[in-house]
Amino acid sequence: xxxxxxxxxxxxxxxxxxxxxxxxxxxxxxxxxxxxxxxxxxxxxxxxxxxxxxxxxxxxxxxxxxxxxxxxxxxxxxxxxxxxxxxxxxxxxxxxxxxxxxxxxxxxxxxxxxxxxxxxxxxxxxxxxxxxxxxxxxxxxxxxxxxxxxxxxxxxxxxxxxxxxxxxxxxxxxxxxxxxxxxxxxxxxxxxxxxxxxxxxxxxxxxxxxxxxxxxxxxxxxxxxxxxxxxxxxxxxxxxxxxxxxxxxxxxxxxxxxxxxxxxxxxxxxxxxxxxxxxxxxxxxxxx
Numbered sequence: 024x025x026x027x028x029x030x031x032x033x034x035x036x037x038x039x040x041x042x043x044x045x046x047x048x049x050x051x052x053x054x055x056x057x058x059x060x061x062x063x064x065x066x067x068x069x070x071x072x073x074x075x076x077x078x079x080x081x082x083x084x085x086x087x088x089x090x091x092x093x094x095x096x097x098x099x100x101x102x103x104x105x106x107x108x109x110x111x112x113x114x115x116x117x118x119x120x121x122x123x124x125x126x127x128x129x130x131x132x133x134x135x136x137x138x139x140x141x142x143x144x145x146x147x148x149x150x151x152x153x154x155x156x157x158x159x160x161x162x163x164x165x166x167x168x169x170x171x172x173x174x175x176x177x178x179x180x181x182x183x184x185x186x187x188x189x190x191x192x193x194x195x196x197x198x199x200x201x202x203x204x205x206x207x208x209x210x211x212x213x214x215x216x217x218x219x220x221x222x223x224x225x226x227x228x229x230x231x232x233x234x235x236x237x238x239x240x241x242x243x244x245x246x247x248x249x250x251x252x253x254x255x256x257x258x259x260x261x262x263x264x265x266x267x268x269x270x271x272x273x274x275x276x277x278x279x280x281x282x283x284x285x286x287x288x289x290x291x292x293x294x295x296x297x298x299x300x301x302x303x304x305x306x307x308x309x310x311x
Contacts, residue, residue: 186297189256193295193303196251199244200293206237259294259305262287267309271301276308286310 210233248256259271267274267285275291282288287307294305 182298185254186302189251189254189295189297189302192247192251196244196247197292199240199247203237203240203244206233206240210234210237255298256302257296259296259301261290262305262307263290264288267307271304272307273304274309275306277311278308279311282310284310 210230248258262268262272265287266283267287271294272287273294276289278288287309289308290305291308292306295302
């Protein structure tokens, strides 16, 4: 049985109470042991253990508990010592991760602000581009309209200039028509006067010359009109025997009876169109 220091003292006290103080007893030497001068050697005898008290048991259990508690505390201290470096390392890692996360969040916030700024700038430039494009379209439309008006005005001026010139040339054409009409009447009269057995060679030669003149004038008149036709001039068809059209005809004379009212009975001067428009109306005589 394990005894504490107090237990030993108690045992000693118990021995004293039972037999007084321990005394050395003479024990005969062991066999083969030399004893000088034949004297007996005193060998101390171990004290015999006394009875175990309740107090001894309590102290023994307390010692055991203290020993076990010390071992447990030592194990906990060792475990705590092992755990603490791990917690410190984890805390350092956590702080590093938190710092990186904060830096990443700051960068993300900065990127968001930059993106918002760029988006606003893009929207602003898009609006400016839209306004500029609309202005360009209006300017181009105005330019196209101005060019068309200019071309139309120029064409109108050219056409008016041509029309004025053509009107003057139509007077020359009218003179050709009058000359042909007079020559044809003269030729007809001469032909009637020289008919019969009394026709002379001179009158025959004169008639041939007149016919040659008429053919020459007709050819010149035809070439002259063909030149005008290439510029867009065309004759208004003869309205004789048809109702008068106020947009094409100009009634300058009338006669009583002889047909339906408003019917054209004679063409007094030819009319002409220039590029589909009336350049000069036809002068006519109608039935009143």
